[in-house]
Amino acid sequence: MRTIDLRGQKLSPAGMLAAVPRATQARAEALETATRIVDDVRTGGEDALRAQAEKFDRVTGHDLRVPGSHIDDAVAALAPEVRSALDEAIVRVRRASTAQVPDARVTDIGPGARITQRWQPVQRVGVYIPGGKAVYPSSVIMNVVPAQIAGVEQIALASPPQHDQGGRIHPVILAAAGLLGITEVYAMGGAGAIGAFAWGVPGLDLDPVDVVSGPGNNYVASAKRAVAGVVGTDSEAGATEILIVADAAADARLIAADLVSQAEHDEQASAVLVTDDAALAERVAVEIEQAAAATRHSERVAVSLAGPQSAIVLVDDRDMATAFSNAYAPEHLELHLTDAEAAAAAFTSAGAVFVGDQTPVSLGDYMAGSNHVLPTGGQARYAPGLGAYTFLRPQQVISYxxxxxxxxxxxxxxxxxxxxxxxxxxxxxxxxxxxxxxxxxx
Known part of the structure; x- marks a missing residue:
């Protein structure tokens, strides 16, 4: 993992971003392919989805629309400790999501002149859950619960069919859907699933949705761009990012563990440490080499940490660290600072802020109650993470x-x-x- 020394330099936000560029080439290459896949589903419907499943997932003859019995089987087979964790996560995300639904407000402009601001849920939502390098039942919760809290009446879910599951969706994903009462589930993956949600598939009785949400790879993110204007989408979540701002008192071992935890997602994942303490930077470099070598996905982690999107960045002081973070606008921001609670207010551009060294990103991924579907690629400068508000439309009602x-x-x-x-x-x-x-x- 390289070290970049920015001390003594007066850099603009653009200059700071140039020091640690994001991995964007793969996203650019994916857009053309994703657009073609979406168009194939729009014109070819079920036949196109089956062809894509055979090509990308090595699956044929599977149930594109998942029978209810498959969901029931998955719930029944769920390991008790996993079910307990999912149940608790559901409770916590529900509590946090409830706070995201604004009350209607009435403003009297003058005598006999009134405007009511109200928030209306969309009618129908399509949730996409990836199924590639990892299994994401937590993402089922993070997408479905806010939509339910918003009052969405129809929620459909899609996830890729798995070759090693006989063409079924991964059972833990199915079980999470079952725990949340989702019965409209489709075994379809990638950009094709996004196209199916946007345009509908009459042969499957799949009606178009109003909003598509959920994480995914570059093809899924690009497919969302391809259907923008046809349906609403959440942010184009790409490869994950973590940026840690730390001072001299921070624990290098914990910093290394957290950087590795996000690097294991994907070879394009970004892992960045920003600090004004050179000694800490050296300690982290040693710790991260050891932690990266010892983890299960060490090869994937090594590629991520060696990429141009990952670095240890040395800065002059806290002000420069804050400016760098706000310019970078990371998906996940951790503050390993002695005054983390007080300092947090200055860090204004991040998908989510994790305050103090006892609040790792992995807590937010599962059990914090916050949502882990967050903007990447600098979108946190202007876009929020997913929440109940993603599925709500502000509406003005005027009465004179x-x-x-x-x-x-x-x-x-x-x-x-x-x-x-x-x-x-x-x-x-x-x-x-x-x-x-x-x-x-x-």
């Missing part, structure tokens, strides 16, 4: 009576004429024509 309209009558007409849209003003004046003729009184 005759007197309230009369109070702004002249202003509407003046602005309509100024914009060369006289019919706008005439629509208002039509409401007062009766008064001039003696049939209506103000």
């Amino acid at each position: 009576d005759h007197d309230a309209l009369a109070a702004v009558r002249e202003g509407v007409v003046a602005l309509a004429n100024a914009e060369a849209l006289p019919a706008h003003g005439e629509a208002v004046e039509a409401r007062f024509q009766g008064a001039a003729e003696g049939t209506t009184t103000l």
Whole structure:
């Protein structure tokens, strides 16, 4: 893992980003392929999905629409300790998601003039759960629970068919869906699944959804871009990222463990440490070499940590560390600082902030109650992580009576004429024509 020394340099946000570039080439290459796969599903429906399953998943003849008995079997076979953990995670995510649903608010603009701000859930959601290098029942919870809390009436779930499961979805993913009462489940993966949700598949009785959510690889993220405008999507979650800001008092062993924990996701994962203490940087370098070699997915971790997207970054002071983090806008930000609670307010751009060395990202992945579907690639500068609000539409309800309209009558007409849209003003004046003729009184 390389060390980059930025001390003594006056860098703009762009200059800081250039020091640790993200792995973007694979995403760019994936867009063309993902668009083609989505189009194949739009025109070919079930036949296209089966062809893709054979090509990408080595599965044929499977149930594209999962029978309810498969879900029941998976729930029955779930290991007790895994079920207990899933049940607890569901409770915690429900509690946190409930706080994300705004109450309706009424604003009285003037006598007889009222605007109600309300939040309406979308009707139908498609949740995608990946099934490649790891199994993600936790992602079932992170996507389904917020949609349920938002009030979504129809939730469909898709995950790739597994060759070693006889074409079924991984049983732990199916079990998580069963625990949440999801019965509309499809064994389809990757960009094809995103296309199926966006356009629907009549042969499977799969109706188009309003919003697609869920993590995935570069092809899934690119497919979301391909269907944008047809359906709503959450953020284009790509390869995972962790950035740790640490001071001299931080524990190098814990920092190394947390960097490795995210690097095991994918060879393109980004693992970055930012510190103003050179001695800590040296200790972390030693610890991370040992931790990376000892972990189960050591080869994958080694590729991630050796990539240009991962580094130990030396900075002059806390202000520079804060500026670097806010420019980078990581998916996951950990603060290993002696004053972490007080310092957290200054770190404004991150998908989620993990405060103190006893709050690792892996806690957020499973049991913290926060959501682990978060913006990557710097999107945290302007986009939130997934939550109940992902499935809600803010809506304004306007109510004016005759007197309230009369109070702004002249202003509407003046602005309509100024914009060369006289019919706008005439629509208002039509409401007062009766008064001039003696049939209506103000």
